Amino acid sequence: MNKFFKTFSIKLIGLYINLLSYIFPEQATKLAYKFFSEPRDGRLKPESIPEILKQAEIETVSLENYNFPIYKWKGNETKILLVHGWESNASRWEPMFPYLQKSGATILAIDGPAHGLSSGVECNVPQYADFINTVFQKYEPQILIGHSLGGLTCLYFQHQFKAASLQKMVLLGAPSDLEVIIQNYANLLQLNKKVIQLMHTYFLNRFKINPVEFTGTNLASSLSVLGILSHDADDEAVHFGESKKIASGWKNATFIETKGLGHSMHDKALYQQIEKFLFSS
Known part of the structure; x- marks a missing residue:
């Protein structure tokens, strides 16, 4: 019953935005972007953060x-920055920690905009990339690891800022095309073509990004760092083919296909492969 009412509510929201697009297109655009960009989960309260985060400065x-x-x-002078995905926070990396800490490296992590302990109400890739860039300016990490939307943000960050300290990057379950993300969102709310076009115009005006051209293939084609791309064949959140698109443009990346892990991709064997890639000479 709850699932029915949730589905019904989503369709009502979509219908309202569709109707609004013909009468007040500016308001329709703002409302469509609001539901697109505001996470509904992943927040943390300072007084009740997970134990793994309490262990950090x-x-x-x-x-x-x-x-x-x-x-x-x-840890030591080797620094790793971890970037979580949509509706998550820095604590999602806890299962990976034992494999990263074996090397003695210093581990850094952030909460994305409107996630974890971060302020704000919306999350978008350019803003998230600015967070990453701030960490790179301060700490100069050599390794960057991103999951899901965090993985796409890592791609965008390096494409935009070309951090000199970065040597290796690992992307897990990352989406590729902004146009696909928008279309999936539009399908969920059953938005009409007019609303989709309004969103395209919004991204172009606000972020100077054309969603059709914003692809992992294009972003990855400018990368010179070594990398691992991994995606699970049973991922229901981000289609497996998205990472394949990124791989087609990233000449220095190794692709690892997994099965049965879902979107989280927490797995001992995978983490051992990543550990070997990062720390074996």
């Missing part, structure tokens, strides 16, 4: 009108 950084935490687990 937490530095709060201000960037323009936003505040976000940098979690730091001190």
